[in-house]
Amino acid sequence: MVRINRAPDGATNGERGRIDGPEWVRPPEVLTMVSNVETWFEHMELYFRAGRIAPERRAALVQYHTDAEVRSIMRAMDVQETDDYDGLKSALFEAFGVRTGPERFSAEFFRRKQQRGECVRVFAGHLRRLFSKAFPEMSGSADKILLQQFKAGLSADSVKTAVLRSEMDNFAEAVEVAVKEERVVRELTTLEASVASIKTDAYQEDEPTAGRVTEAAAAAVTTRKEVGDDLAEVLRQLKELLTDNIPAATKRPLPRQRRRPERRGDRRKLFKV
Numbered sequence: 001m002v003r004i005n006r007a008p009d010g011a012t013n014g015e016r017g018r019i020d021g022p023e024w025v026r027p028p029e030v031l032t033m034v035s036n037v038e039t040w041f042e043h044m045e046l047y048f049r050a051g052r053i054a055p056e057r058r059a060a061l062v063q064y065h066t067d068a069e070v071r072s073i074m075r076a077m078d079v080q081e082t083d084d085y086d087g088l089k090s091a092l093f094e095a096f097g098v099r100t101g102p103e104r105f106s107a108e109f110f111r112r113k114q115q116r117g118e119c120v121r122v123f124a125g126h127l128r129r130l131f132s133k134a135f136p137e138m139s140g141s142a143d144k145i146l147l148q149q150f151k152a153g154l155s156a157d158s159v160k161t162a163v164l165r166s167e168m169d170n171f172a173e174a175v176e177v178a179v180k181e182e183r184v185v186r187e188l189t190t191l192e193a194s195v196a197s198i199k200t201d202a203y204q205e206d207e208p209t210a211g212r213v214t215e216a217a218a219a220a221v222t223t224r225k226e227v228g229d230d231l232a233e234v235l236r237q238l239k240e241l242l243t244d245n246i247p248a249a250t251k252r253p254l255p256r257q258r259r260r261p262e263r264r265g266d267r268r269k270l271f272k273v
Contacts, residue, residue, distance in 0.1 A: 131146055
């Protein structure tokens with residue numbers, strides 16, 4: 001079972017490696033002879049990717065997360081002390097009676113989907129590695145098959161739509177289209193959160209706490225509402241531009257800067273001059 005937790009500030013995870021991101025993935029439970037070894041390795045490799053574990057350390061981590069019975073089997077197979085992760089994985093699959101070879105990687109390749117929180121580049125890179133193991137003799141057809149599985153495995157609808165609309169027939173170019181769209185979606189999500197925060201704050205301030213709000217406070221609340229409305233309008237137009245609705249966006253001018261309500265004190269100053 002994989003659990004996602006927030007790492008303690010400044011924490012290092014010893015044998016499990018340092019996690020640089022704000023979230024870290026805990027490795028799976030200890031591997032025993034009653035475990036599902038395929039699922040266990042899927043979870044362990046998710047941990048490797050999330051934790052950016054170097055390839056030369058992966059075999060040692062697998063050995064560290066096995067029980068005494070599994071370690072005794074590894075000793076009998078002469079793989080107890082090794083830095084060859086792929087060799088260790090194949091040996092354990094054999095010990096658990098799981099098929100090894102291209103047919104297993106082929107099944108894994110066609111099952112592979114982009115996982116939650118996994119960026120497009122990591123997903124594409126793993127597909128490429130699986131393909132090279134599943135179809136070592138099909139390098140000439142690699143691009144077409146990779147592109148087909150890449151499109152099918154994308155998890156975000158907007159990213160998948162952008163790739164399909166681009167009509168790219170090259171895997172590397174399709175990955176770049178997906179990366180750009182992923183970045184746009186991330187930036188829009190951040191902007192939407194900012195707009196929502198401004199509007200929420202403005203409406204909260206609009207509620208009178210003592211039954212009466214001073215003119216200065218009312219003017220400040222009005223200004224913040226206007227800023228929130230303006231940002232919402234800009235965001236809407238950005239979305240139209242990004243969805244190829246350019247004519248509708250260009251017809252509508254950007255929101256004008258509203259004048260701040262004039263206070264009575266300002267008028268009296270004009271008369272005194």
